[in-house]
Amino acid sequence: MHAEMPRSPWTAQPGARWALVALLLLGLVPLLRISVPAATPAAPAVVQAERSLADGSARTVTLPDTVEGPSPDAVATARYAVEVEIDALPRPLAMYASGVLGLARVTVNGALLVDEIADPLPPAPRGLGRLRLVDLPPALLRPGVNRIEIELAGRGLVSLSALRFGSRGELATLRDRKALAMVIGPLIVAAVVGCLGLSVLVLFLRLRSEAMYGYFGLGAALWALHTAWTASPQRVLTGVHLGVWWNSLYAALVVMLVLFCLRFAQRSRRWIERTLLAVCAAAPPALYAAAALGVLDPAAEALRLALVVLVTGALGAVAHQAWHRRRFDGALLVLAGLAGAGFGLRDWLVFHERADNLPVQLTPYAGLPFIALVSALLIERFVRNARALDVLNRQLDERVARREAELAANYERASALERTQAAVDERQRLMRELHDGLGAKLVAAQLRVEGGTLDRAGLSRELRDCLVDMRLAAETLTPGETELGAVIGNFLFRWEGLLRDAGVRAAWQVELPRAGLQVAPYVALQLLRVMQEALNNVLRHAEAQRVRLDLQHDGRTLVLLIEDDGRGIAPGALAGGRGLADMRTRAEAIGAQLVIDAPPGGGTRITLRLAVAA
Numbered sequence: 001m002h003a004e005m006p007r008s009p010w011t012a013q014p015g016a017r018w019a020l021v022a023l024l025l026l027g028l029v030p031l032l033r034i035s036v037p038a039a040t041p042a043a044p045a046v047v048q049a050e051r052s053l054a055d056g057s058a059r060t061v062t063l064p065d066t067v068e069g070p071s072p073d074a075v076a077t078a079r080y081a082v083e084v085e086i087d088a089l090p091r092p093l094a095m096y097a098s099g100v101l102g103l104a105r106v107t108v109n110g111a112l113l114v115d116e117i118a119d120p121l122p123p124a125p126r127g128l129g130r131l132r133l134v135d136l137p138p139a140l141l142r143p144g145v146n147r148i149e150i151e152l153a154g155r156g157l158v159s160l161s162a163l164r165f166g167s168r169g170e171l172a173t174l175r176d177r178k179a180l181a182m183v184i185g186p187l188i189v190a191a192v193v194g195c196l197g198l199s200v201l202v203l204f205l206r207l208r209s210e211a212m213y214g215y216f217g218l219g220a221a222l223w224a225l226h227t228a229w230t231a232s233p234q235r236v237l238t239g240v241h242l243g244v245w246w247n248s249l250y251a252a253l254v255v256m257l258v259l260f261c262l263r264f265a266q267r268s269r270r271w272i273e274r275t276l277l278a279v280c281a282a283a284p285p286a287l288y289a290a291a292a293l294g295v296l297d298p299a300a301e302a303l304r305l306a307l308v309v310l311v312t313g314a315l316g317a318v319a320h321q322a323w324h325r326r327r328f329d330g331a332l333l334v335l336a337g338l339a340g341a342g343f344g345l346r347d348w349l350v351f352h353e354r355a356d357n358l359p360v361q362l363t364p365y366a367g368l369p370f371i372a373l374v375s376a377l378l379i380e381r382f383v384r385n386a387r388a389l390d391v392l393n394r395q396l397d398e399r400v401a402r403r404e405a406e407l408a409a410n411y412e413r414a415s416a417l418e419r420t421q422a423a424v425d426e427r428q429r430l431m432r433e434l435h436d437g438l439g440a441k442l443v444a445a446q447l448r449v450e451g452g453t454l455d456r457a458g459l460s461r462e463l464r465d466c467l468v469d470m471r472l473a474a475e476t477l478t479p480g481e482t483e484l485g486a487v488i489g490n491f492l493f494r495w496e497g498l499l500r501d502a503g504v505r506a507a508w509q510v511e512l513p514r515a516g517l518q519v520a521p522y523v524a525l526q527l528l529r530v531m532q533e534a535l536n537n538v539l540r541h542a543e544a545q546r547v548r549l550d551l552q553h554d555g556r557t558l559v560l561l562i563e564d565d566g567r568g569i570a571p572g573a574l575a576g577g578r579g580l581a582d583m584r585t586r587a588e589a590i591g592a593q594l595v596i597d598a599p600p601g602g603g604t605r606i607t608l609r610l611a612v613a614a
Contacts, residue, residue, distance in 0.1 A: 099358030102154030219256030542566025
């Protein structure tokens with residue numbers, strides 16, 4: 001089932017309505033002009049002729065006259081003779097036949113004027129070649145009655161229209177008018193319709209979901225091909241093949257347009273489409289079978305009648321939708337279809353009345369307003385969908401812009417909260433450092449002073465340690481990242497004097513990037529705490545003579561190595577010492593790996609590895 005289409009915007013746009021009406025009328029005006037007979041020319045038509053056949057029979061016939069051969073491929077011949085009074089005709093003289101089917105041999109008063117008949121018989125002319133305007137040289141004419149004989153030969157049948165004798169200019173006007181209506185006009189229409197059909201097919205190829213575009217584009221292209229084939233002066237096929245493929249192509253274009261109408265009216269079903277497409281595929285073999293049985297013409301007539309029924313049903317579906325949904329475009333489509341059907345009926349009647357053996361067909365012209373109207377409707381629908389898509393895109397852009405603004409505002413709020421939280425975390429860190437480091441040492445010193453266990457020298461040492469802790473905390477309290485080289489330099493400068501006063505020789509080796517190595521303040525502080533604890537152990541417990549500190553960065557990893565030559569660390573201290581545990585906790589807090597072991601020569605070695613990008 002197809003989704004319900006919205007009501008057509010043509011119902012709310014009077015200007016668009018009248019534009020389509022004007023388009024339809026402009027397409028019908030040439031048809032009306034062609035269908036109205038021209039004023040009776042000054043040269044009267046000769047409609048009586050003596051006809052002689054190959055079997056020797058002869059009689060007077062009324063032109064146009066047609067003689068069929070014994071079979072479609074057999075050669076048919078006929079000879080026509082007329083007598084013309086010269087004194088009643090102006091000069092220069094010419095003879096015009098509006099329909100000559102077959103090759104001609106023309107004699108004037110027994111003198112050969114035109115000879116196209118040869119052995120073997122060449123193909124008969126088509127298109128403009130069937131409109132014969134023959135100049136009558138004065139040397140071949142005589143005053144009074146002149147006898148004009150026309151011998152015709154052709155495969156399948158020969159036919160001769162009524163003859164007109166008169167001035168060449170007047171007869172040339174008649175010929176050119178019919179040539180324009182019968183051949184040139186349909187070829188122009190075929191070119192226009194073909195371009196429209198190909199344009200719609202391009203739209204379908206870009207928008208495969210719209211099968212209606214594909215059916216119409218293919219139908220219009222087939223219509224153009226069929227019209228060009230019919231009006232072409234070149235013979236494409238002959239004999240049975242001509243009848244089979246001409247009717248098969250006609251059936252294909254009608255089926256495509258019927259499928260389009262069903263889609264337009266939202267009455268299409270999958271089984272209907274498959275059945276109609278199967279009819280298109282079965283038409284050529286069925287017509288070939290009919291030709292083998294000798295009933296090609298009745299089979300082709302039945303096929304065309306069935307196609308008329310299909311077109312009537314499709315237009316009925318469009319009319320039903322246009323009536324119930326008040327669709328102006330649907331009403332115009334029905335009107336264009338009825339106009340085309342009317343002109344097709346006119347062509348059928350003219351053909352069967354045989355008043356003209358080469359009548360002007362109006363059906364090719366009837367297709368022009370229909371194809372133009374449907375093309376306008378499809379283009380309007382495409383433009384409407386494109387505009388709706390633009391509106392949706394603009395709405396989407398607006399929603400995306402609003403969402404981006406909301407995300408930016410949320411990001412700003414999150415950033416503000418993050419900055420606030422960072423400040424809170426920094427205050428808490430500082431409070432924890434003061435409490436665990438400086439505060440704990442001051443409390444311990446106070447208790448020892450009050451208990452009388454801390455002398456003046458010890459108090460001085462404790463206060464110096466407190467000052468070192470304060471400097472460490474102050475140096476890492478920066479608003480952004482900390483340059484590690486500067487902090488490490490200040491730290492080692494202070495410790496170099498302390499170690500020298502204690503009789504410990506210190507060796508520092510720091511290899512950091514020349515551009516500096518930026519780390520977070522918290523990371524810098526934890527590194528300094530680890531280094532401080534390690535050097536405190538050297539001063540207080542190791543009884544070392546030398547200490548070496550190496551700090552290197554290889555581009556991805558920061559490696560800290562502190563090694564002394566003291567008495568080392570007892571096995572129990574490695575597992576449960578408070579200072580060593582504090583070092584491990586600080587290393588884990590910044591994601592570093594800490595290893596404490598004894599080097600081969602004795603002493604203690606502390607290695608810390610921290611991933612830090614340059």
